[in-house]
Amino acid sequence: MFIIKDSSNTYLQIQDNNTIISNLNVYGTIHTNDFLFYQTNQWKLYHIDTFDKKDNKWIPSDVSTCGNSPDTFLGGPCKFGPIEAYIKITNIPKHTKLKIKMRIHFFDTWDGDSLFLQVDDKIIWTESHKSNDTTSTNLGIDVCGENAPDRLSVSVDSEFEHSADSTNILLGNTLKKTTNSCITSWGIDDFIIYYK
Known part of the structure; x- marks a missing residue:
């Protein structure tokens, strides 16, 4: 599963063969605090x-x-x-x-x-x-x-x-x-x- 979210909204979720996009527009750089893979910090x-x-x-x-x-x-x-x-x-x-x-x-x-x-x-x-x-x-x-x-x-x-x-x-x-x-x-x- 791949998720882009903040504390109140999920903007992009990819899981198995399903992709859910909820109003994601990116113009520039995306910053993140954590990368998790199978709940493990990367x-x-x-x-x-x-x-x-x-x-x-x-x-x-x-x-x-x-x-x-x-x-x-x-x-x-x-x-x-x-x-x-x-x-x-x-x-x-x-x-x-x-x-x-x-x-x-x-x-x-x-x-x-x-x-x-x-x-x-x-x-x-x-x-x-x-x-x-x-x-x-x-x-x-x-x-x-x-x-x-x-x-x-x-x-x-x-x-x-x-x-x-x-x-x-x-x-x-x-x-x-x-x-x-x-x-x-x-x-x-x-x-x-x-x-x-």
Whole structure:
């Protein structure tokens, strides 16, 4: 069943093969407080960064592209090595859970070090990467940076209990501070926060 209603009127009801429409005219955007499916509250999109705009709120805010692709992402070769990236998300509507989704890129030569996602000082996701023992691109695709295979678009999908109206998000790593970011680097793309 799909219903659009307010406290006193039902405007649209779809159930099985029956559809009831009671005077529904939409000119513009529909806003909702909840999405329910079988009486279960669904995730709602709150924040998205595709890094296509120059005004992202991340610190640092360096963006890159690779090859001929117009797709931009945060970080990248010679930009994100042994550093942390940080953003504070504010004014989150009332909720009990958050979900963070994004894609992580490991560029060039990694020796078993990890990237991690920390929310309000708690690590909620981590991933290690070790490059092939050779820099031969026969064992992978080199898209960006040095002539070594890259590990691209590693999916992050993490949900956790949360109720505050703001959250501090940090992406960090276990790289040595002396690591050359032109040889070992990382980036993130399509950073999304949902709440329910």
